[in-house]
Amino acid sequence: MTQPPVRLTLATDRRERLAQIRTCFPQASGPDLDDRWQGGRVTALQRLATIDADAYHQTRNHLDGAATRLSPYLRHGCLSLQETVNSVRQSAGKRGVKLIAELSYRDYFRQVWYRFGEAIKQPMESPKVALGTQPLPDFIAQGFTGLVCMDEIVRQLRQEGYVHNHARMWFAAYVLHWLKVDWRQAADWFEQNLLDGDLASNHLSWQWIGASFSHKPYFFNKENIVKFGGGHWCQQCPVRCPFDASYETLHQQLFGAPPPQTGDEAAASHSAYLPVEITAQHLPLRDDSAVVWLHDEMLSPEHALLKSKAPRVFVFDPALYGQWPLKRLQFMADCLSEIPETDIWLGSTAQVLASYSQRHTISQNTPNARLKAAADDARLTWLQEPSLYDTHFSDHELMRFSRYWKKVEPLVFANDDERFSNDPAA
Ligand SMILES: Cc1cc2nc3c(=O)[nH]c(=O)nc-3n(C[C@H](O)[C@H](O)[C@H](O)COP(=O)(O)OP(=O)(O)OC[C@H]3O[C@@H](n4cnc5c(N)ncnc54)[C@H](O)[C@@H]3O)c2cc1C
Structure with a gap:
């Protein structure tokens, strides 16, 4: 009862x-909420004020780069996407376009969720490679894979509930393509451990990695981890690295066939509006x-x-x-x-x-x-919740971020020249 x-x-x-x-x-x-994270709008505004859009543009893919760490605040509505985008436009102007594109990714996934509802929990399209059906192994959930990189990602996930975007991509690719785990189980578990857990951003990202919501699977090699992760994980790692090979070799190993020669639509980074x-x-x-x-x-x-x-x-x-x-x-x-x-x-x-x-x-x-x-x-x-861009998207446009972005990018700065030139403070 x-x-x-x-x-x-x-x-x-x-x-x-x-x-x-x-x-x-x-x-x-x-564990308890890590001291580095305090919920609420006050902290969110402090973080917003320190954003450096140029540094973001140059370093966002690096684990120690200038990621904003705003996602838990956006997810819980402490900040609206619209005010965040406005703040970037005002402080950085057109130099903020990369960050605005990433922020728009969040709006994009949400529009897909509004349009397709619970169907986003199932493959959006036929996957372009064979996906596995293995249950999520305990050694993943507990963070004892033996691979320092993957164990450290799970430790951050469980301890802080925040993981950098690039590390999320590595982890998801490892779980889906190397371990052949059922993506739905993996995505559910991952979302449950995040501070910013969000069905659309999470499940659709897992599908993007798995190529049931993109043209080709995302995977990586050791060189990529060293370049963007800094190399310290690999220096400490005691095991033979399953990622230490060329992309061609890994593609053959993981999927059997040579990499498809399609355009990299989804990899074109993500992001617009009439509120x-x-x-x-x-x-x-x-x-x-x-x-x-x-x-x-x-x-x-x-x-x-x-x-x-x-x-x-x-x-x-x-x-x-x-x-x-x-x-x-x-x-x-x-x-x-x-x-x-x-x-x-x-x-x-x-x-x-x-x-x-x-x-x-x-x-x-x-x-x-x-x-x-x-x-x-x-x-x-x-x-109705405020939408970032006041425009209609067809189903076809919502099936790829690149199509969504092509439609909204011209709207982002559409009125800024006029607006800021009339503003005495500008
Ligand atoms: C497997 C996987 C699972 C994910 N699960 C979630 C999730 O549950 N919740 C969630 O909010 N994000 C999720 N993401 C997207 C992205 O990783 C996070 O939004 C981002 O890492 C949050 O860190 P940040 O605020 O420092 O991002 P920044 O790089 O500083 O980006 C600024 C903001 O833009 C938005 N953004 C950036 N990249 C993305 C993206 N790829 N998709 C959607 N929004 C984006 C976020 O709101 C983010 O706060 C996932 C990505 C992957 C690959």
Whole structure:
């Protein structure tokens, strides 16, 4: 039988709050939130202010390069994609295009999720190479492969919940192409351990690696790890390296045939907009008849729905978050601690929302079917989330990032010359 919901008052002291979440979720796996990560908009804005778009452009593929580490904040809505892109445009102008392209990758995957829904959990296309069906071995989940690079990636994943994009690509390629693990199992496990875990960015990236959402599989060799990883992993590695060969040899070994001579569409890096902002005037209901349900994609005190005076509610729902690692629950608690006057509950979302029975629930729309199912409320109004680019994409355009980007790239800086030249501060 489900327990009735309990009201939580989050401790204002951060250490106490982290301990409180540990107590509320005794089943949650993994370590406490690493000190390098504090949830919430305040930290997110600090990170945004330190972004160096030039350094990003030059070094983003290197593990010690200038990656922004913004993904957990974007994933939980502490920052919107739109304000992040605006900030890059204003600080770096056209030099920020690489970073804007990467940020747009996130929007792209989300548009694919909105369009194709749960189907993104299955192959989007026939894979261009044979994919394996092996279960995820324990030695991967525990990080004891013997390969220093892969074990270190799993250690970072479990400890911090953040892994650099290039390392995610190496790891996924190793698991799919060398170990022939079923990509769905691997993707589920990987997503569950991330602070930025997101069905679309994660599952579609795994499919990109596996070539069921791209023209050819992604794989790598030792030279690539040394060049972008710095070489220290390889110096310590005691085993014979399975990656130490040319791309031609590895392709033959892994897939049997010579590399296909197709254009590298998906490898062309990722990213645009006419924003539809949620504003108070979009609220269809009076404050005294509505309750705002804050879900895990909108954890910012600046969220437009919070401009109304309607009560706001967040629910730590075990049906949604029971499998999430402790660190991610603590990250969300940090975010919530910055959103004043929020009723925070532990229990079933549907039951909590039903307890505000005289009120109509409003929330930000999501492609996440699990969130929608949890609310289970016919009287819930979903307000459209702001889209990065105000344009329509055909199914065909959504099947490759390069097509999406071709359409939106001209929009990115379309009005900037005029806008910034009229701005006395520019
Ligand atoms: C196998 C695999 C699994 C992944 N799973 C996730 C996931 O669950 N959640 C997630 O947010 N990202 C995922 N990514 C995408 C990407 O690795 C992360 O967004 C990025 O590494 C986050 O670090 P950052 O903020 O420092 O990125 P930066 O390089 O600084 O990029 C800035 C922002 O752009 C967006 N971005 C950059 N690259 C991508 C990309 N390839 N796809 C989508 N968005 C991108 C992110 O929002 C990121 O925060 C995955 C990639 C791979 C290869």
